Amino acid sequence: MALLFSPPIFIPKISLSLLSKNRFSLLSATRANSSDTGITSPATATNVDVNEPPASTPVVKKEEVEEMKTTENFTKFEDARWVNGTWDLKQFGKDGKTDWDDVIVSEAKRRKWLEVNPETTSNDEPVVFDTSIIPWWAWMKRYHLPEAELLNGRAAMIGFFMAYFVDSLTGVGLVDQMGNFFCKTLLFVAVAGVLFIRKNEDVDKLKKLFDETTLYDKQWQAAWKDGEEDSSSSLGSKK
Amino acid sequence: MSTFALKSFTGLRQSPTDQITFVSHVPSSLSRSQRRTSLRVTASRASPKLANRSLRVAVIGGGPAGGAAAETLAQGGIETILIERKMDNCKPCGGAIPLCMVGEFNLPLDIIDRRVTKMKMISPSNIAVDIGRTLKEHEYIGMVRREVLDQYLRERAEKSGATVINGLFLKMDLPEEWDSPYVLHYTEYDGKTGATGQKKTMEVDAVIGADGANSRVAKSIGAGDYDYAIAFQERIRIPDDKMTYYEDLAEMYVGDDVSPDFYGWVFPKCDHVAVGTGTVTHKGDIKKFQLATRNRAKDKILGGKIIRVEAHPIPEHPRPRRLSKRVALVGDAAGYVTKCSGEGIYFAAKSGRMCAEAIVEGSQNGKKMIDESDLRKYLEKWDKTYLPTYRVLDVLQKVFYRSNPAREAFVEMCGDEYVQKMTFDSYLYKRVAPGSPLEDLKLAVNTIGSVFRANALRREIEKLNV
Helix, strand or coil: CHHHHCHHHCHHHHHHHHHHHCCCHHHHHHHHHCCCCCCCCHHHHECCCCCCCCCCHHHHHHHHCCCCCHHHCCCCCCCCCEECCEECHHHHEECCEECHHHHHHHHHHHHHHHHHCCCCCCCCCCECCCHHHCCHHHHHHHHHHHHHHHHHHHHHHHHHHHHHHHHHHHCCCHHHHHHCHHHHHHHHHHHHHHHHCCCCHHHHHHHHHHHHHHHHHHHHHHHHCCCCCCCCCCCCCCC | CCCCCHHHHHHHHCCCCCCCCEEECCCHHHHHCCCCCCCCCCEEECCCECCCCCCEEEEECCCHHHHHHHHHHHHCCCEEEEEECCCCCCCCCCCEECHHHHHHCCCCHHHEEEEECEEEEECCCCEEEEECCCCCCCCCEEEECHHHHHHHHHHHHHHHCCEEEEEEEEEEECCCCCCCCEEEEEEECCCCCCCCCEEEEEEECEEEECCCCCCHHHHHCCCCCCCEEEEEEEEEECCHHHHHHCCCEEEEECCCCCCCCCCEEEEECCCCEEEEEEECCCHHHHHHHHHHHHHHCHHHHCCCEEEEEEEEEEECCCCCCCEECCEEECHHHCCCCCCCCCCCHHHHHHHHHHHHHHHHHHCCCCCECCCHHHHHHHHHHHHHHHHHHHHHHHHHHHHHCCCHHHHHHHHHHHCCHHHHHHHHHHHHHCCCCCCCHHHHHHHHHHHHHHHHHHHHHHHHHHHHHC
């Protein structure tokens, strides 16, 4: 398995640079494969009706028709256990049961590979893998439980110290704190904070999320607002 | 700024006499909701009857919006002039129309080149899901050639009594007094290709701006700007054996490589396929995205010849001001393109028709002058009917086009039969159908599950990167 995945360190670099340098060589690849070489009347065909300058690629292509072929040799994703567009669960056996963790990790590796080397879809080898074949408890065990442990731990620590702190300041014991409205609000805020704010960036993210949810509505209601408002300004979202 | 009750306003409108009295008329939207900032109340005369003539309305732009508007206006007895700059304009467009459009606009079936009954959604990791199992026999998505559809609607408008002029709208002089006409400046082409045309002017009472995403009418009335996406498309003629695969099937590719906030597509047209993609936020990289789209479909379009390259802006949301006094915007000029799917043809035609209907009603079949409140009725009706649809699609785009895991979840969700049924029902008939609560609950649970799994896999991928 390691052998299969060590080459990727080199190949992606090559293919990526090929992609960036010979941007249009794929274009020429498809052209060169057609029975007629050359391009059918690019001058009349290009009719780009937009603000940016029209695509001059068809004209440029003629010279690069020779050097295609290279980008065709994308290494496709291959794995002994990836059979017919899905994972062959029988090969993931461990002590007579399927090793779901392994399936999850393999699928992650496949997706990562494809993110770096996007592949063509093909009618001969359709991908039909569905993540829901992996049972819910496998996902829980691997992702939810460790995170839940972390968050509960944080909440417990915060809770303990806040209870101690409030007690030392006000003399109100834990049981009496739970009956007090202000303390209950503090508790709610602490729980929400632990749940939603895991990193420093999350505060900004939440604010942006809120703005995002209300933006579209604002854009639609703009037609009903007073005409004095400067129409071109604030209602465009950031580009 | 005092406001009078609505009753006095309507009473005055129906008065048969030509008496001109001052009233402050309350635009109907104000009574609807006080929570919105109140509109300025303007004093206006009661709309007087037009002596010896019908209302004159110019429709700028002869696409689906303009054609539909002109037809409805002409049928309503209004003197209609339609100005279109390029009669054979072959527009860069997906060309998909929903089933309801065929019925509502009485389109002849031979306008439709192809009936798409199957769709494939392809995720970033190439997981492909087939959509369309729930379609009934008579249901399909119609693929049309824009030049054919636009020409048909214009011809129908002409048969109903509209005057169609081949000309380019330049600018518009706004009226100084409330009852002065709008003066349109345009260049008329007299049919000889290459001729620069003659500059002409025309006086009209009202204008419908249906001139598309780069609307000049919108600029004339200071309608404001909107965010727009660039859609880039290549028409590729592929070998016949590959074409049979696309006989009645369209494909949608999602992924960061294909577009960061939209999708790439392969749509079958009359005898070729259109392969394209679009983006709002990364317009400079559009060629890269197009390359990636072609790469993803490579096996299926190999051997194809590119016969045309085209691109066009697509509005993302409505302009801040969609009407001003007696000028209203419809279609792409107003920004009525949905998010998530980028559908615009049906909404353009429907808004053109709705605006024209409001004008016909407000002017009582062309006998009276109209004013802004009549046009506001069109906006009200439009927002009431279609805002839920736009909102739902906006939420879908925000949730599912965010990132690769979200897209993976989206594609997985689309495999579900209930989702397919709901999606097609709402697309084909433009209804946000309620569905059954139990199924909705199951859907919610499944959505959360898919999103969770996709995000979990993303975290796994990140762990591998380290």
